[in-house]
Amino acid sequence: MSDDTSATGPSGETPQPQDPAPTGPAPTGPAPAGPVPAGPAPTGPAPTGPVPATPATATTPATQPASTGRAWLIAGLATAAALILIAGGFIAGTVTTVALSSGSSGACNAVSVADRVLPSIVTINVAGPTGAGSGSGQVISSDGYILTNNHVISPAASGGTLSVRFSDGHTADATLTGRDPKTDLAVIKVSNEKSLSVIDVGDSHSLVVGEPVVALGAPLGLSSTVTAGIVSALGRTVPVPSDDDRNAILVGAIQTDASINPGNSGGALVDCSGRLVGVNTAIATVPGDNGQRSTGSVGIGFAVPQAMAMPIAHELIDTGTVSYPTAGVDAVPIPHAVAQHYGVSDGLFVQAVTRGGPAADAGIRPGDIITSINGSPAVSIDVLTAIQVTSQPGDEVKVEYERGGQRHTTTVTLAEG
CATH class of the missing domain: 2.40.10.120 (Thrombin, subunit H)
Known part of the structure; x- marks a missing residue:
């Protein structure tokens, strides 16, 4: 899952995680089809x-x-x-x-x-x-x-x-x-x-x-x-x-x-x-x-x-x-096999957050694993894209994430893209 803070494109394949921080797995492997x-x-x-x-x-x-x-x-x-x-x-x-x-x-x-x-x-x-x-x-x-x-x-x-x-x-x-x-x-x-x-x-x-x-x-x-x-x-x-x-x-x-x-x-x-x-x-x-x-x-x-x-x-x-609202987060899906290997949850590996942006203000950090967004499993960047195209700046999004094996819940208030 990734929003306007990262590149968007037409191929339908999901980008692979890139050298994640030590706090989280570095997912690799085939991108899911869609x-x-x-x-x-x-x-x-x-x-x-x-x-x-x-x-x-x-x-x-x-x-x-x-x-x-x-x-x-x-x-x-x-x-x-x-x-x-x-x-x-x-x-x-x-x-x-x-x-x-x-x-x-x-x-x-x-x-x-x-x-x-x-x-x-x-x-x-x-x-x-x-x-x-x-x-x-x-x-x-x-x-x-x-x-x-x-x-x-x-x-x-x-x-x-x-x-x-x-x-x-x-x-x-x-x-x-x-x-x-x-x-x-x-x-x-x-x-x-x-x-x-x-x-x-x-x-x-x-x-x-x-x-x-x-x-x-x-x-x-x-x-x-x-x-x-x-x-x-x-x-x-x-x-x-x-x-x-x-x-x-x-x-x-x-x-x-x-x-x-x-x-x-x-x-x-x-x-x-x-x-x-x-x-x-x-x-x-x-x-x-x-x-x-x-x-x-x-x-x-x-x-x-x-x-x-x-x-x-x-x-x-x-x-x-x-223009679409942004959450100020750059994240990529963790392949299921990689999640199993590292003993972490399926989800979106947070590669970066925008300084002073909505995700950062909500406490989300690089290395976190986002597991759900508004109650939907966060296994694809499509979840975030759907939120963006149906929301307005100021709308609140409930995000569940994992850090160091601990589960957390926060609310991200979308901002102007």
Whole structure:
């Protein structure tokens, strides 16, 4: 677990402890795996391995962003061992395919929704030093701002090109406005475009399980694709690979059985009135024979709820970044085998605390082992990330930790990041 005092990144693998102080173990060993985002679709032949999860930054589409290889992360989905993939896509083709289903009892009229929403949905093509691929997005303002996933655009974040294909087939260059690896969201902008169709924004708070929804985007690079389904569940917490070997956390994610595949990442999940309720981000896959995994939709997809996505989008437009509260602590997970060897508890080894910061003020020191945060076992940095993206400066966090074999409890008051 680590917050803004340490580097964040997209790979989904957990950093290893580094030379801990004598007061605690020096954890080493393989980093735990975790869920992966469903990212952009790589340009080129469709890969035979796992599909990218969210970021579009690698060259191999397997549970990673729009084309970079990411680690598979295990998602606890009911009784099945499912793997979360970035909803990326393959084959940045020029064919426009619209899969429409007629309205029926208990389902959206997908023809009507497609007619209303598709003009605001775009295919995003990305190329950069770390790879190339394609994903999806939606126009959220008439002056050209487009909301998508961070993993879709991350290959071009440090130098590269972004272009957007609109539903009528015309293309335009785009620039990066800002991105937030913690929530896997990003905003890009096209200029000199007139009469852009803007997606209507709904209310994800009003969603109920079983409600029909429609997903729109560019799976496998197939622009203007529409699929329909229902809200399968609400309030999921899903970690997906992000920048710098860290995870993004989809907090309160919407689970849907509307077909979502690589390339759908960043696209819209809408209600039957065509209003945005979520940003499609990740999909689950299941293990197969000989270690092979399915790479397409198995009816378990995840979307960032509109109530979280739109405020972050506006903050990115206003400032280019998103600020989060900090605990002022840098910590890394202790592998279970290492904890057993040293006879200490599983948890997060505190490598450093910010002088005069919240953790230091609460009595936490380097070498301590944090065992729980707000009652949740602290076995992953995802626990802290989830606290950050759902909290405000001034919020109090209950922390249990171990020092010299003794258990302690303290309260950390989060500060401005």
